[in-house]
Amino acid sequence: MTRAPRPAGPLLLGVRHHGPGSARAVRAALDAARPRAVLVEGPPEADALLPLAADEGMRPPVALLAHAVDDPGQAAFWPLAAFSPEWVAIRWALEHGAPVRFIDLPAANSLAMTRAEENEADEDGECAPDADADAEGPAAGPAPIDPVAVLAEAAGYDDPERWWEDVVEHRAQGGEAVDPRAPFAALAEAMTALREVYGDGGHPRDAVREAHMRIQLRKAGKEFGDEVAVVCGAWHVPALGAGTTLAADRALLKGLPKVKAELTWVPWSHRRLARHSGYGAGIDSPGWYGHLFDAADRPVERWMTKVAGLLRDEDRFVSSAHVIEAVRLAGTLAALRGRPFPGLGETTDAIRAVMCEGSDVPLALVQDRLIVGETLGQVPDTAPAVPLQRDLTRQQRTLRLKPEAQERELELDLRKDNDAARSRLLHRLRVLAVGWGEPTEGRAGTGTFRESWRLRWEPELYVQVAEAGTWGTTVLSAATARAGSRAASATTLAEVTALAEQCLLAELPDALPVVMRALADRAALDADVGHLADALPALARTLRYGDVRSTDTAALGEVAAGLAERICVALPPACTGLDADGAGEMRGRVDGVHTAIGLLTGAVRSGAGPYADGPDADGLRERWTAVLHRLTARDTVAGVVRGRATRLLLDDGRLAEDDAARLMGLALSPGTPPADAAAWIEGFVGGAAGGGMLLVHDERLLGLVDAWLTGVPADLFADVLPLLRRTFSAYEAGVRRTLGELVRRGPAAGGPAATGAGPAPGTTASGFGPGLDEARAGAVEPVLRLLLGLHNDPDPDGDAPSGPAGRAANVEEPLGATG
Template sequence: MSREGDASVHVLGVRHHGPGSARSVRAALEKLQPDVVLIEGPPDADALIPLAAHAEMKPPVALLVYAIDRPAQAVFYPFAVFSPEWQALQYALERTLPVRFIDLPQTHQMAPEDEGTQEGREPEPKDEAEARTPRGDPLGALARTAGYEDGELWWDHLIEQRQEPEGVFEAVLEAMSALREGEGELSPREARREAHMRRGIRQAKKDGFQRIAVVCGAWHAPALVQQRPAREDDALLKGLPKTKVAATWIPWTYDRLGWRSGYGAGVESPGWYAHLWLTPQRPVTSWAARIAHLLREEGLDASSANVIETVRLAEALAALRGLSTVGLGELRDAALSVMCGGDATPLVLVHERLEVGTGLGSVPSEVPSVPLARDLTSLQKSLRLPPSSESKLQELDLRKDLDRDRSRLLHRLRLLDIPWGTPEADPRNTTGTFRETWRLKWEPELSVRIVEASLFGNTVESAATGRVVARASDATELGTLTALLEASLLAELSAAIDTVLRHVQALSTRSADVPKLLEAFPALAHAVRYGSVRETPTAPILAIADGLFERIIIGLPGACVSLDDEAAHQRRDQLRAMHAAVALLEGGERTEEWAEALGQLVHRDSVHGLVRGAALRLRVELGRVGDEELGTLARRALSAAVPPNEAAAWLEGLVSGSALLLLHRQELWAALDGWLSGLAREAFVEHLPLVRRAFAGFSTAERRAMGERVKQLATAQAAGSTAGATEDLDPERVAKVLPVLSTLLGVRIHEAV
């Protein structure tokens, strides 16, 4: 505590998310009865503080502050119900006390000249609670001094599970003061932040407040207790650059409070901390009961007796470890032994569902937001698709109006780079069906994406249209445009479809790059099919596709010669995709032209072996190659005159795909057997990996069937040799044996003969 005149300043150093710290803050505020509360937080959001008392505000929530002209540059200030800052806010608002944020405003921190932007890059959205921690691990240092290996465990037992707050802040202040003595100079950013917080305290004194309570991170407490001359702080804060920022409240999730999320806020098990806050009485017993309930929901045995034994074992472990209270570690070990029978697998579920938690907070509708966010919220309500932090599957039947509207919304959001939903399978692989499967999970950072997307429009439809039109105008590749066209059809953006089609038409007429045309054509074919499924007119798309098809047919032979191995694999994949697209359009004349073009590749020696083999394979799939022709081509491609590496490439191109199509082609297997048998030992060893690679894509069952085919081939050859031998037998001597065989076998062999 510090004094200046008649004003008293009480600095409460806390951990940003901790139930013990939150409980101590409430108790300290009740005792101090301050007339103003100052909190380490963004002054840019002071106008939003009253909304924290709204009945519809349900933590976890976060303050989002972003640069208006660069929405991707944003920071989050998360709050859980057990956050000390949240409890300080609630205390002040319940009593209508003045409450202010006093950290360095983000209008200065986000200015381009500030750290993180000097090299011309925009920093990623971050959790400001992480940014508010010092370098190093001060908790770890204190824990080691106290005989603990884990700073998290030490703080948990000393502070967060503490029921009696008396003396906590004095002890924390003393410890942090000692730690800061060996830290050296602060970074310029940290120095400015602490200078601004001291300025906030001085301003409160100037405003006539007598009892000032300051809630800040424990690391900053010593710097705020020891006031520096105002002129020094003013010098640090003079002339700071500015940028325009905006702030709002957004829902947050417990997993985003955990270290594992990548937005670490200094708390490993937020679900456990929420339990300690909400269940201060008998937390150990109630936690064990929650574990049992969760396991029963998953079909696992967990009786009341198991709960009792888990609690007893946890208490015994705490005593053996010299701990005054049972912690999460003891409960976890006890549950592993008693409820899980030593199997750690169920504990993964316990960690995700209980220790971390899956809750998603909510904010009132009065919270300021961009029009796009309000439109999305309205659509979520009307379509009965509430956002959730849990990962859930959503099955959609496009024949139903509601499901079709849901699909349209999810596809439009994907065009806006707001991946609330992710298709479980590529929609192009389900062409012609009326079903889609999505995995939905709402992530807090999607709120930043919404702000970014609002630059393109005020509704989801107009923003998605605007985004597609902008990307189409900037596109220089035909493949980019056709992908945009397909996505626009899925999203049912009629205005965007017309614009993209114009760009596709203009670019396709100028393009003579056959590989690029090969990449673009499948997307157009899928667009035609999906357009028909979604009742979208496809005649203009089909006309463009036909134009591309003719240029591909003309230029395909030239595009497949003089290829290296890497280019050959790329061309092979393009031929496969093109083949599937031609089949998708179901055009008889188009199929004939495609088969003829493939035939030109099969018989052209200047074409890479892999491409020739793949072209032959596709003709086989079309039913254009008989057994005799296949055998002839195989013997030629696998002859001794062909270099082994080229022969292996041809084989890889031919066999890759469905095994069933080639399994009963006797001539092919005979040619392959002859080729392998004729290789010299050194060549066989060298090219065996290439042959194995050709067959590596088949399933175990398919490879087994191929093995049986090879065995049959060997048996047939042996049978042929035996048949040749039987021609030298003496018929008279054979006739003498037949009666004996007839008696032994019980059949009338001589009659059959």
């Protein structure tokens, strides 16, 4: 191809970052001019990384990551997509053998300037700039202007994106200009006019950046003459062509702060490109822009076909006729709106009307999956990385745990070696504050062999990994070191117990002794029973997981046993004289301790608990049961705590139903203030305690509540109503409906409302039969056996007892075996 005649001086190609129209125009201009060297806006320290852009393993979107060596959290990104003009210029230079260099202000200076601005803001008492500021850093002074928005407003457009599409992105569909440089000349003229009016436009750091660009441009001119192409933001073009002296530019750069910085390539995502804050590049539709860049031929038809495929995958009926009609409608809308070509607005309106039947629900899927997109880039293995990142990448591949931009659920079975290794990795990353995975509630809330995670890889995690790299070169060593540091700096007992649980889940054997020493010291010095009660559940869970993961938890068991003993002694006095808020907190602690002691005694029976070599397993349980009995009998204990203690004893079979009814009767007696009685009811049947089903199946207790409620004086009813509403509104709708029907039907003759003590001899409560109906119960037995995978013959050898007891015996064993 013959080179096009070119004016004197370097070829200045002003672009909009991440604009497919600009990218196509840059490629056309470079093909026409064939420069000897290409200069691109970016940090010069990354020049050594530029050849990686031609590597087969490099797949955009990607970003240059720069971070301060002494403070990895001080970082900046320069994102590049396949449709970014800078990326197109870099690839063009590498393909044609032309030298390519970055000419922006060095990252060492920009990171230091950002840090100085943050420190200055902190000293002035102002909010520090966002640590996730983009590569250009925070701006001071007046709000920065958006040049595209100003030009769009001058042209009579109320939407800058629509103006940019009309004058740039859709220009290719109307035919390319004869001279590929013409669009850049027109844009440079517009930016010159804006710079005359707005100056730096609210970007005070631009003067320093542009001075450095001019110096680099002079150096390239001496080496390559005028056959140099510069690809930079259009806003900078007037400054690069300004007639300044070298001395003046050097004076602007004199005395700039500097830090030692390291740079590398990292994967980026379309979703991150769409964010307007933090590291995002601030474009609304990266998926649409990528499509425009890749499908210059018939882009609307190809886009509608892509949308139809997505909706079909979601089981929506979309035919080829829908695609044809949507294309026609998009073209008609563009004509009616005076646009040269259908843009994103027209195609979206057509999709909503034709393919989504006017609904925004399926359209939201198109917005998320296609207009924004879930594309995650890839960098080659040869790209520089901190040692911790390399170790993490190796483990991700070994465990087949690929980082993905789209959120996904992960179910792990810890009895499988690979799943157990995945669990260890995710827990170790949590110790390092690398938030790739978040534990969620799985299919079994208290199961120890299963874990559920929600995974999502965000580009910011590379910064978190770089920060964590200060603790070690591998995930294991770094997590071990950070756990020890956290144990030494912890200020509360609960922090140390939570850390001990994390260490066990992450299997950090070298960190656990350090954490245990800190735990023993904190437990010995802390006399607050509330702190002890908050700490015990985490220890109990840790012991339970230690049994599953075959970890030695003897020292942990001793601490847990000591805490449990101290709680049993100190808890009853601590439950007296509490206000409403304090009583609610104490009720939660009683629940947590009760569950924890159940886990501790379970570990004891398995030979792994704190009493495995000492007293019998039931000793701790008996002492806790005595504590609950004392709580139920003390009038000075808050009503919500007394009610909850009564319910826990009843559920565990440690309190007879008659005794529970007697305690309820006392709590709801006329001499008890209605507010105290309502608090007792909340503790007994409130929240997620399953109290609704208890009242459904025990009309004696329901009758007691009903009799008390109907006897509350009218002037006091308004005071207890909020508490009762909070208690009963937590029940499921079906439970509330059943309770309403039972109350509407009223008590049976001689029932609880009449006697306060249950049905009279020879009678039954309303809605309940006189006993077990074996014929009706037996009818469900075949279905139950099918669900449990049992043999059809309940007793092939004829040894099992007959009747309901025999059937229960046959069902119990498989349930116990499956845990």
